[in-house]
Amino acid sequence: GSGRAYEAWLSYSQRGGDVQIPNPYRQCFEHIVVAEETDIVHSAVEELKHAISGILGHMPTVTSVLDTPCAIVLGTTESLSKLGGWIQDEEAGKLTDEGYLMKTVETEGKLIIAGRSDRGVLYGTFHFIRRLCMNEDLSRLNMVENPANELRMINQWDNMDGSIERGYAGRSIFYDQNRFTADEQRIRDYARLLASTSINAIAINNVNVHERETKLITAEDLPDVARLAGIFRDYGIRLFLSINFASPIQLDGIDTADPLDPRVREWWKRRAAEIYAHIPDFGGFLVKADSEHRPGPFTYGRDHADGANMLAEALEPYGGLVIWRCFVYNCMQDWRDRSTDRAKAAFDHFQPLDGRFHSNVMLQVKNGPMDFQVREPVSPLFGALKKTNEVLELQITQEYTGQQRHLCYLIPQWKEVLAFDTYARWKGSTVDQIVSGKLFGRPHGGIAAVSNIGNDENWTGHLLAQANLFGFGRLAWDPRLSSEQITDEWVRMTFGEDTETRSIISCLLLQSWRTYEDYTAPLGVGWMVNPDHHYGPNVDGYEYSRWGTYHFADRDGIGVDRTVKTGTGYTAQYYEPNASMYESPESCPDELLLFFHHVPYTHPLKSGKTVIQHIYDTHFEGAEKAEQMISEWTKLKGKIDHDRFEHVLKRLIEQADHAKEWRDIINAYFYRKSGIPDRKGRTIYS
Numbered sequence: 001g002s003g004r005a006y007e008a009w010l011s012y013s014q015r016g017g018d019v020q021i022p023n024p025y026r027q028c029f030e031h032i033v034v035a036e037e038t039d040i041v042h043s044a045v046e047e048l049k050h051a052i053s054g055i056l057g058h059m060p061t062v063t064s065v066l067d068t069p070c071a072i073v074l075g076t077t078e079s080l081s082k083l084g085g086w087i088q089d090e091e092a093g094k095l096t097d098e099g100y101l102m103k104t105v106e107t108e109g110k111l112i113i114a115g116r117s118d119r120g121v122l123y124g125t126f127h128f129i130r131r132l133c134m135n136e137d138l139s140r141l142n143m144v145e146n147p148a149n150e151l152r153m154i155n156q157w158d159n160m161d162g163s164i165e166r167g168y169a170g171r172s173i174f175y176d177q178n179r180f181t182a183d184e185q186r187i188r189d190y191a192r193l194l195a196s197t198s199i200n201a202i203a204i205n206n207v208n209v210h211e212r213e214t215k216l217i218t219a220e221d222l223p224d225v226a227r228l229a230g231i232f233r234d235y236g237i238r239l240f241l242s243i244n245f246a247s248p249i250q251l252d253g254i255d256t257a258d259p260l261d262p263r264v265r266e267w268w269k270r271r272a273a274e275i276y277a278h279i280p281d282f283g284g285f286l287v288k289a290d291s292e293h294r295p296g297p298f299t300y301g302r303d304h305a306d307g308a309n310m311l312a313e314a315l316e317p318y319g320g321l322v323i324w325r326c327f328v329y330n331c332m333q334d335w336r337d338r339s340t341d342r343a344k345a346a347f348d349h350f351q352p353l354d355g356r357f358h359s360n361v362m363l364q365v366k367n368g369p370m371d372f373q374v375r376e377p378v379s380p381l382f383g384a385l386k387k388t389n390e391v392l393e394l395q396i397t398q399e400y401t402g403q404q405r406h407l408c409y410l411i412p413q414w415k416e417v418l419a420f421d422t423y424a425r426w427k428g429s430t431v432d433q434i435v436s437g438k439l440f441g442r443p444h445g446g447i448a449a450v451s452n453i454g455n456d457e458n459w460t461g462h463l464l465a466q467a468n469l470f471g472f473g474r475l476a477w478d479p480r481l482s483s484e485q486i487t488d489e490w491v492r493m494t495f496g497e498d499t500e501t502r503s504i505i506s507c508l509l510l511q512s513w514r515t516y517e518d519y520t521a522p523l524g525v526g527w528m529v530n531p532d533h534h535y536g537p538n539v540d541g542y543e544y545s546r547w548g549t550y551h552f553a554d555r556d557g558i559g560v561d562r563t564v565k566t567g568t569g570y571t572a573q574y575y576e577p578n579a580s581m582y583e584s585p586e587s588c589p590d591e592l593l594l595f596f597h598h599v600p601y602t603h604p605l606k607s608g609k610t611v612i613q614h615i616y617d618t619h620f621e622g623a624e625k626a627e628q629m630i631s632e633w634t635k636l637k638g639k640i641d642h643d644r645f646e647h648v649l650k651r652l653i654e655q656a657d658h659a660k661e662w663r664d665i666i667n668a669y670f671y672r673k674s675g676i677p678d679r680k681g682r683t684i685y686s
C-alpha cells in the first residue's frame, strides 16, 4: 500500500506544498546529525528522512559528526553532550525515561531533538514532524515532554485463523489460516503508526485464547512471535501475549491448572524461561480468566489474586508484567432475578482483593461497569483499589458505536472518563491520576485499548475512524490534551492546512459521538442492539437474555433502579459525593438517568422535557444531524482527493440511512409501550 488512506496521518508526500519552512531554518533540513544510532534511533532517523523528503522534496544527508553550520541534531541527552553543550543538566534532569526535549539553538543554527532514552528520541522526532506539518514556528521550539502513563498499550483481538473479534476493517494483518502472515512491511507500518502516537506496548492476540492461540507460548510458535517482537522493538513497542489460563492442561496434559498446585507453578516458570530465551524484553501476559466461559482460578476454588500472582511470580525474574482483566461477571443470569446486577460485578470481585496482588500485576478495568456502551458511568473500581496497579481499558474498535460504518469519534467520550473525579482521596482524584499511578503512588499504571485496525487498505474501514486510533495514543501520552487539540492535529496531518477543510472535518468529528447517542440509546440505557453482532437497533434484543443487560421498559416506565434505597445498591460503590449524586433522580445527570433509575415516561428531566419527549426529540434530531453530515462533507468536493472524498461520502450516506432506521424503531417501540404521542406530531410508525 502507498495511497493516502494507507499512509494515514503520516502521508508526508501529499502535503501539496502547504508546509512552509522559512529561512534561516530551511537549511537545517539539509542535514541530520545523529550522535549514536541504536535501532530505535535508526527508526527515528528514517522517519525524519521520509518526512523531509516527502514534505520538502529533498533527501537530507545523515552524519554522526558536526560538520555543517545548520542541522537537525538528534540523539539521547547523553550522546548529544559529546557533540555540543546545547542541553543544560537542569533541562536534562526534567526528563523521565521516555521523555524528550526539543529546542532551537538559534545562534548555532541547530534544531535539537533529545530524549533521555532512544525511545524518547523517537517520540520527540514524531512530535517534531507533527509540528512541522502544522506549520509551527521553528524559531521558538522549546519544550520538555514526559508521558503521563508508563504503559500505553494496544490490545489486538486477532485470532490466528485471520478473523478479528469485533473487527470492522478486514482481516488480521498478523495471521491467516492459523499461520503468521508474511507481510512484514504492513506490520512495520502499523508499528510506525502506533509509535507516532507514543504507543509502547501491544498484545498481539485475542483475549479469548482458543486452542490454536494457546500454542503461541510454545517452541513451535515462539520464533515467529520473536520475529514480530523484533519489528515492534525497533519502534519502542514491547510485545505481550494473551494466554489461556488452562494452558498446562491443554498443552501438556497436566490434570489441573490450579494456581496453587506446585506442578502448575513450575510449569509456568518453565514457560516463562523459554519465552524470555526467545524474547528477552517480552512484555508479559494479558489474561481474561473466569469471564464469559474462559477458564480461570474459580474452577479450583481459588481467587483472582491467586491466579494473577502465580503468573506474576513466573514473569517476575525477567521484569514481565501480568495484566489481569476485571471484566468478570455472571453471563448466565436470569432476567427475573432483580438483585443480581452486572454493573456491580467487577467491583464485587476485585475490590476485596486490594493489597493482595504482586507489584508486577496490573488490573485492567473497562471504562464503564458494563461493556463499552455509547454512554455509561465511569467504573467505580477506579479509585476503589489503592494498593493495586490499575490500567484503564478503552475500546477503539466501534463494537457498540456504529462498527466503523458510522462516524463516531470517541475522544470526547474518553476525555470525560479520564477527567471524572472519583473523590477516592480528595477532590481532584481523577481517573487519569489513578491509572497513571500518581494518586496512590503505584509502581505501574497506564491505558490500554482494543484496536480498530485490520487489513483494509485504509486500516480502519471508515477512513475517519483513523482519528480514534491516533487520538487514543495521544491521550495515553497526555490525558490533558483537549479533544479539539487532538482533532486539529489529526485533521491537519491527514488532510492538510486548508482552513475550510479543517473546520468542516473537525466539526464533524467533534459532534459525532453526541449525534450517535442521540439516534441510538437514550439517557444511559444502552444495549438496544441486535444480539451477537451488536449492529443495528433491537430494543428487546437482550431484554430477556442471560447477559444481565436490561432496560426494564414496560408501559409505565423505563430504566434500571440501581439505588441503595430501592434498587440493586450499585450507587454505593462510588465515593461521596458521587454516590449521593447518582442515588437521587434529582441530582443524577440526565444522560445517565436511566442507568441509575427506573422512572415513568413522564418524569421531567433537568432539560425540562419529559423522558418520552426526550426520546422522541433526540431521535428525530439525531437522524437529522446524521443527514446534515452528508451536506457538510459534500462541501469538501474538489478540496480533497476523489478517493477519500467518495469513500467517506458513501459511509455517511449509509449512516444517515441507518440513523433513520434507529429513529423509527426506537420511537415506535416507546410510543407503543407508553401510548404517549409526540408533542410535535411528527411521524412515528405505529
Ligand code: GCW
Binding pocket: 157, 165, 166, 207, 208, 288, 327, 371, 372, 399
Ligand atoms: O464486549 C464484549 C465483546 C466480546 C469480548 C468481551 C471482552 C473479547 O462482545 O467480544 O471478547 O467483551 O472484553 O472480553
